[in-house]
Amino acid sequence: MGNPGQFFGTDGIRGRFGEEPVTAETAYRLGRVLADTTGNSNARICVGQDTRESSEVLARYFARGVRDGNCQVERLGVLSTPGVAYHTKHSDVSFGVAITASHNPYEYNGFKVFSKHGTKLDRVAENRLERRLLTSRYKPEDFKNLHAIDSTSDAIEGTYFKFLRDRAARLGELSLSAVVDCAHGATTEIAPQVLGVLIPQLQVIGNQPNGRNINLGCGSTAIEALRQAVLATKADIGIAFDGDGDRALFVDALGQVVNGDQVLYLLASFYQAELGQQSGVVGTVMSNLGLSDALQVLDIPFARTDVGDRQVANELDRRGWQLGGEPSGHVIWKREGHIGDGVLLAICVLEVMKSSTMPLHDLVAPVRMAPQVQCDVAVENASVLFAQPSVSHAIAEVSELIGCQGRLLVRPSGTEPVLRVMVEHRSQAKAEELVRIAVDRLATAMKSS
Template sequence: MARKYFGTDGIRGRVGEGVITPDFMLRLGYAAGTVLGSMPGRAGAGRRSILIGKDTRVSGYMFEAALEAGLINAGVDVGLLGPMPTPAIAYLTRTFHAQAGIVISASHNPYCDNGIKFFSADGSKLPDKIERDIEAALEIPMTTAKNLGKAWRIDDAAARYIEFCKASTPWGFSLDGKRIVLDCANGATYHIAPKVFRELGAEVTAIGASPDGLNINLECGSTKPDHLREEVLKQGADLGIAFDGDGDRVLFVDGSGALVDGDQLLFIVALHRQQYLSGCDGVVGTLMSNYGFELALRERGIPFERARVGDRYVLEKMQANGWTLGGESSGHIICADATTTGDGIVSALQVLRALSDFGESLQQLTARVSMMPQHMINVRLAHRDGVLDHADVRTEVDAAEAQLGERGRVLLRPSGTEPLIRVMVEGVETAEVQQLAARIAAVVERVGNS
């Protein structure tokens, strides 16, 4: 059965439109409780429980109540975590030996959107089969369980997760003397990240740390780093760190105000593991990972493979290869030897550990990888059928690839949600990249609108 509601990253949409309504959340809670509540937790048999966490958007209160009611009606106990980063729910689900964890969040989207993510008992994304089972259970009429579930609030959730993040660094690791600006995107890390970095010794200036339910990701966070750049320069800080609304992504700004993306951060972590730890078996990126990043890894003998865009696919390829490091240029980095999912705070600490062991600044380490200019054009089409395989499109792509040779690459990728084809070209020269992208996009537009 094809998935009707679940996308590659849970369920997401505009609040009050489509499926993102309180009524749907009530039915989803019942369906999830019916399916997940029948599965054993990590501790085996016993009282069934599911945890619920959320980010700071105002609709989270409404959806939390609806999911809680549906789960309780299915006979499942509910642990309420309150506003917590998405990776914290993954960790706490394992810690409390729950059957599953549910996150109410739309990640880097504005407050008017919301969504649902699920974690299994071991803190990983749900398998497709379980998502299909939940979708099928949505069609089952709700009845009241003979033994209703109960709800309790986990008051020490934040303290537990703070200690987990700190423990992802070695004993004795210290940020003493570091001046760091944190941008918490007015999201789920607002009360977590500043404490983690301060308790490790850093002098912290926190911005984007005053959520009001409406300002999550609003001109702040990893998708809007301009304010962070300004604050780093104003404070004369060593660096800045930006999270997204639910705390699973991270980007840096160096002391000069230059943005450091996920590819560059992955390179630093991989290089550190190769030189200071037990080695780096390989790194998984995505189709959008910068070609300069791939070349830098190749030059140092670190294997690199690309997965489809999306952390689910990155993790699948990591597991297939037996590798522990992967991520996306957006800053979604997975350090599988430290946690089970992308974690902005844990990933940031891995980067800071690398800076400490190398004894170099962020500018000095990022200078070891030369990122190539990348230009992307979104081409809106009347239809996409057969466009990518059309002879004219293939001829233009082949010509561009021949011109670039080993100095770049071409990628055509259909959007998963809109009638678009994304034309991306990267290479050494900015002007050449832009020219080739424009030429390919023109042919794609002509073919797709004819």
């Protein structure tokens, strides 16, 4: 089946359903291996899923694997990734698994594995688990009884829903109007229930999942639908989640998108005294120059790390800071929780709007975003080609063209066979021109490798 490192990417295991490593057989084997890892026949493992049509199949095979490994399985049904993590941390389970491909189309799926502490596995644990997956020969002997696997628990009324409900209750009812886009995903039920208590004038879109429409023209990866709804209803704010609910983007009353960088500034500036003089903000290599500039004005330290919420979390731990995130809207605020949570982030943004009595547009106005233009270059073995001298030379050439007015970022995707190319520049036109040059030179360099 291959070598260690082929399954786990930037954020768990992910790929097209029906192709390794996202198959029913792998789901079964993952359940068996995790059950073996507990070494306890009384151990419990929980599993939640998003709304893709393949998620139920994978959940049943995973559950069967856990049961065949002599452990108990708790099926949480459709529940966001942060919901699975929270339930894992606050329940007597050894592992939690979220079956999801996050913001990807329905054709994709995957597995995010959490320790009993509700944290994603570190690289050492992932590598150990992958080696066992690669060497195991577990296969389900009887596929006929999959429908008899443990019934789904009513997790939406459980610990996670209570946590969100109680957190929202601290705000009281808000005199705001809002539109929420659930991306036809895992927040479809829980987000309207929680946010609807805060905002009586709440309109919900993207809340009719059919198994194939998750993230399709909606949610945080296709925010135009939300933007139009905000403008049409003259709402004060729009909130967009992705398919598994671990991130959120926003739209202000003017129809302008507010991304994760701007939300980081909003939280850091409003809660600056609480964060402490020695605390800063962690972003990634994708974070906009406008964020670092705005934080510098407030004397708030800023540090960059590699892409991925685990990288952000690790850097926060290393520095002893509380707040970090990515432009995608995946924000970790340790005061509130230990992983990204879109619904919780929405509550925090609404709290700032209420406490400041300021509209969202004004709260993020100090962040003057530098234009970023991104393009993907499809290529097999992106990581290998990325390390070639000809590619490094091409990157250096384009970086010299950009100079001090911006920057070039080229990195292999952790989830897809592409090189991600991004040019950030003070001029939009120049950024568009330079990204075309970068893509052309990289393509030429890769052909010669």
